[in-house]
Amino acid sequence: MIELALIGIGTGNPDHVTAQAIEAMNAADLIMIPVKGPEKTELAELRRTLLTTxxxxxxxxxxxxxxxxxxxVTTSYGATVADWHGAIAEAWETVISDTLDPGTPGRVALLIWGDPMLYDSSLRIAGxxxxxxxxxxxxxxxxxAIQALCAAHAIPLNEVGAPVVISTGRQLRDHGWPDGAETVVVMLDGECSFRTLEPEGIHIWWGGCVSMPQERLVAGALSDVGAKIVAVREELRARNGWVMDIYLLRRMSRKP
Known part of the structure; x- marks a missing residue:
């Protein structure tokens, strides 16, 4: 039996790594670090830095x-993602079988950005x-990332007694503003999909590389700061080779 620890590491800031995460790293027989393309080199390096620490x-x-x-995507998004998950599971299996003694128990760990339960595929791949x-x-x-964004802007996630919708850039582009929602958190958006919305009455709190040294924050009426966010995001991507960003949208009857 292999124990696979999926260790949430937040945004990669060493200060956000919990004592439980550190204990799990040191209990592992094997820690796997994924590398994916030139623009992901620095993300792998952030994992290496955490392990060095x-x-x-x-x-x-x-x-x-x-x-x-x-x-x-050639047929359907779901089928494409399912095939991709299967290929990743095969890659994990290869590393485990090549590294650990066959037929013996072992502890394997992966360092997961944010928390493994939120818009991350690791639990499905483990299945x-x-x-x-x-x-x-x-x-x-x-x-x-949602916690880090709200902390960085010093804002509550929800209005008093109101629900929150957590969604993706693809969903926002394809379906628009979720019915009945006052607050929408958008993740996995490489296309600044807030530009597809009618901005009147919407306030945005945006963060790129939140909690990292290169963090950039922009907040304001969407009609006023939308173009600035696009420019800042491109600047971060050009400088770092990658950018992780997230934003919160809220329909406002008045400015906060």
Whole structure:
């Protein structure tokens, strides 16, 4: 039986790594680091930095592997993602079988951006892998990008007694503003999909590389700051080779 620890590491800021996460890193026999393309090199380096800071167990092996690239959507988005998840599960299985002694229990860990329960595929991929080898997943929660964004702007996530919709850029582009929502948090958006909305009455709180040294924050009426966010995002991407961003939209009867 392999124990697979999915360790939430927040935004990658070492200060956001919990004591439970550090304990799980040092309990692992194997820590896998995915590498995917030139623009992901710095993301792998952030993981290496965390391990340099917190991994003190000399017996823990750290192995990097090429993360399969998702194919372009040709039939359906769901089918394309399912095929991609299957390829990642196969890559995990290869690393585990090549590194650990066959037939013996082992502890394997992956460092997951944010928290594994929120817009991350690791738990689904672990489910696929569990159909191939004896596997017991374990989740170590981390600070989510939503928490980091609200903290950075010093704002509440929700209005008093009101619900919040957490969605993606694709959903916002394809379906517009969610029915009945006052507050929408948008993740996984590489296209600044807020530009597809009629901006009147909408306030936005945006963050790029939140909680990292290169953090940039922009907030204001969407009609006033939308173009600025697009420019700042492009600047961050050009400077770092990558950018992780998130934003909160709220329909306002008055400015905050």
């Amino acid at each position: 917190y991994l003190k167990n000399p017996e823990t092996r750290v192995v990097e592997f090429d993360l399969p690239v998702r194919d372009a 696929i892998l569990g159909r191939r080898i004896p596997l017991r997943p374990r989740v170590i929660p981390g600070i989510t």
